[in-house]
Amino acid sequence: MTQAINLHDRHKAVIPDWVSLYYRQPIEITHGEGRYVHDADGKRYLDFFGGILTTMTAHALPEVTKAVSEQAGRLIHSSTLYLNRPMVELAERVATLSGIPDARVFFTTSGTEANDTALLLATTYRRSNQILAMRNSYHGRSFSTVSVTGNRAWSPTSLSPLQTLYVHGAVRCRGPYAHLSDAQFIEACVADLEDLLGQAGGRVAALLAEPVQGVGGFTSPPDGLYAAFREVLDRHGILWITDEVQTGWGRTGEHFWGWQAHAQNGPPDILTFAKGIGNGMSIGGVVARAEVMNCLDAHSISTFGGSPITMAAGLANLNYLLEHDLQGNARRVGGLLLERLRAITAGVPYVREVRGRGLMAGIELVKPGTDEAAPETAAAVLEAAREGGLLIGKGGGHNTAVLRIAPPLTLTVTEAEEGARILEKALRNAQ
Structure with missing residues (x-):
């Protein structure tokens, strides 16, 4: 993480405080291909956020x-x-x-x-x-x-x-x-x-x-x-x-x-x-x-x-x-991913709801037994997912804390399963 730490210090010296960064130790993404990206230390991540829903088809799409x-x-x-x-x-x-x-x-x-x-x-x-x-x-x-x-x-x-x-x-x-x-x-x-x-x-x-x-x-x-x-x-x-x-x-x-x-x-x-x-x-x-x-x-x-x-x-x-009918792929693979997310969160006491359409899914987190938002838990899951090799986002409003999942629209069934497995472990670790 040496390169990222040094870059983080330089970032803080010239970039406004209100420009948010994910993670306690922010990462520098250097390159990507398909649904995966790599950081400056060579670690590979499955990207389930696509630069805030912006890398819509794939990283480094040849066309x-x-x-x-x-x-x-x-x-x-x-x-x-x-x-x-x-x-x-x-x-x-x-x-x-x-x-x-x-x-x-x-x-x-x-x-x-x-x-x-x-x-x-x-x-x-x-x-x-x-x-x-x-x-x-x-x-x-x-x-x-x-x-x-x-x-x-x-x-x-x-x-x-x-x-x-x-x-x-x-x-x-x-x-x-x-x-x-x-x-x-x-x-x-x-x-x-x-x-x-x-x-x-x-x-x-x-x-x-x-x-x-x-x-x-x-x-x-x-x-x-x-x-x-x-x-x-x-x-x-x-x-x-x-x-x-x-x-x-x-x-x-x-x-x-x-x-x-x-x-x-x-x-x-x-x-x-x-x-x-x-x-x-x-x-x-x-x-x-x-x-x-x-x-x-x-x-x-x-x-x-x-x-x-x-x-x-x-x-x-x-x-x-x-x-390539990526709308159809979002419907098919997104439907499978939503089913998988609902399965891995069933019985998790701090998951209030899994919602979404296509490849646009949200997992709302609360303090167990209440409707009160759990932003600390959301941050912990975000960190644990990164450690496991998965990048996701977070959001919410009206006192809510939501994990945001929006992979590129070329996501495969195998990659959806891989991401769900990593996220399941991250949710368990945060619990």
């Missing part, structure tokens, strides 16, 4: 590295001031896949910037700074996205350019409606939304929601909640923005986009994406119907959004994902 190398040999950068063939080609693919009619696509460099752009569009289109967001949500680290983040652990300031109203419904297993059936839960949340709008006293611009909350601990509402919300929103002319930064591209297995679990009333008005589409390259973006996207009456460009090299990576990655 992506080849596309990046070839594009880098031609042209790395030009900005949006010039015609950009890879950007147009990827925009065409994304527009079609989004399900949004007459769609326009704007590329950014991150999910934060994508959500920031979506908020700019919605508030301009509706001439309002009022935003509906979900409790326990996370949408990025910019000034505007922090102000619509409903997870206090990730919202460092109460100052805001927006007036945000928080709606109930994204956390199914906690809160005042947890005891209700799915149908009753949706009915109660819709009533809460109606009441909130009745008290808003203004023209609300949009509802911004993650179909499955990522940082919040992979929580999700019953299918159909946002469709029921949509009926209310449409009556008021309020836009629906779906944040697909973590749920997009087939990760949930059942659907290509998370919004499709709530699709009774058609696609959203605005869709944001990032992370997995670039397989590690910095790509984010916004999709909206032309009427909404073109509402800005001032000039705007992006210096780095849609760069030729990232667009080449995105195209190669998307082609690989579709040609």
Whole structure:
């Protein structure tokens, strides 16, 4: 660990204190291949977190590295001031896949910037700074996205350019409606939304929601909640923005986009994406119907959004994902992994719930015999898993502690079993 310790000292000397690092002795990841990575000391790990759901297909995927190398040999950068063939080609693919009619696509460099752009569009289109967001949500680290983040652990300031109203419904297993059936839960949340709008006293611009909350601990509402919300929103002319930064591209297995679990009333008005589409390259973006996207009456460009090299990576990655049916793999292998996780946690006194969809699983930890979060236990399991050769994440909100499991979508059954075995031992050691 000598190299990592030295690098950690240098990190602390120049990087802000609020830039978090995992593990008591942080590791430096030097290279990877497939679903595995190696640290600076040569230890190999099975990667069940993919750089926060960003290495979507595989580490060092040949098709992506080849596309990046070839594009880098031609042209790395030009900005949006010039015609950009890879950007147009990827925009065409994304527009079609989004399900949004007459769609326009704007590329950014991150999910934060994508959500920031979506908020700019919605508030301009509706001439309002009022935003509906979900409790326990996370949408990025910019000034505007922090102000619509409903997870206090990730919202460092109460100052805001927006007036945000928080709606109930994204956390199914906690809160005042947890005891209700799915149908009753949706009915109660819709009533809460109606009441909130009745008290808003203004023209609300949009509802911004993650179909499955990522940082919040992979929580999700019953299918159909946002469709029921949509009926209310449409009556008021309020836009629906779906944040697909973590749920997009087939990760949930059942659907290509998370919004499709709530699709009774058609696609959203605005869709944001990032992370997995670039397989590690910095790509984010916004999709909206032309009427909404073109509402800005001032000039705007992006210096780095849609760069030729990232667009080449995105195209190669998307082609690989579709040609190899990675959504189907997420459904099949993810289903097996969730069954295995439920089996290894059965009877573990500090595991409250195993939840998830596809290759997006969360294990919520509590102090035994209570509903009180156990963050120390989550940290201990994280450490024990690393010792065993497995990288996982953690998250949660509303006083919850959740282990986050989201491997690359090419995960094999054998690798799923290997990860479950390591995690089972880590849970036992922490106990």
